[in-house]
Amino acid sequence: MVSSKENVVSCTECHTRENSRIAGLTDFYMPGRDYNPLVETFGKILVLLTILGVFIHASIRIVFARNQRKGR
């Protein structure tokens, strides 16, 4: 099925999270539209925890470096 030039649609009419043209066709996986909610949630949590860990670690380093400078 190939549509004519006038009827061509952009990728994101279907490959999109919200209001995909084929939102009703749910028996296959479409990149850009579909995702696994568990992977999405845990993936984001993992990345956020890593960022949080970096901030905590960096803050402690900065505080200790300041105190050491004061001590001298």
Added chain:
Amino acid sequence: MKRTVYIYKAFERFWHWTQAILIFMLIFTGFEIHGSYSFFGYQNAVKYHNISAYALIVLIVFAIFWHFSTGEWRQYLPTISNIKAQIDYYLFGIFKNAPHPTKKTVLSKLNPLQKLVYLGLKVLVIPVLVFSGIIYMYYRYPQQQSIEALNIESLEPIAVIHTIGAFLLVAFLVAHLYLITTGHTITSNLKAMITGYEDLDEDNKQTNISIENDKEKKGMEN
């Protein structure tokens, strides 16, 4: 006393920075394809993702050849000794300006935790991403005349595995970028990966442990 040590060879630095650019492109375009945001436009994102993917595969082939022809692959053999010392360093010692528990040399450029993490990346995360990515690119829905054994009924498991790998890689990247600053000085690790050379402190306390490490490593000098 300071001492300048040559840590990263020319190919290694070329490999690292090319890989850095390609992985950054892959993550950035990959999450657009995933539907997380829109930046390049979907068609371009797919195009750039595929080009970067092929470029990375070519680079990986060269890197594998380099690691085996130079014997550098042994750098990634995990060690049990000093793992606790290394964890203690990141959790406690680093705040008190304690010396790094292991000495970085050309014979032993990775600390025990780096060995573990990089080995995991090289034998697990990257291969999973590359192979799921290739299947993703060449995926086609089972056809009537196709060979049964090669049919994968759904794109979903491939995409999900590829996405899990991507999230792990992003988490690694965040930690990796931060850990750049934990060298002898804030910028010494970055400088070493750009120039190949690093200024290291000659410190008796830290040489004691690492001399043993170097002895283990002597075998790989050639």
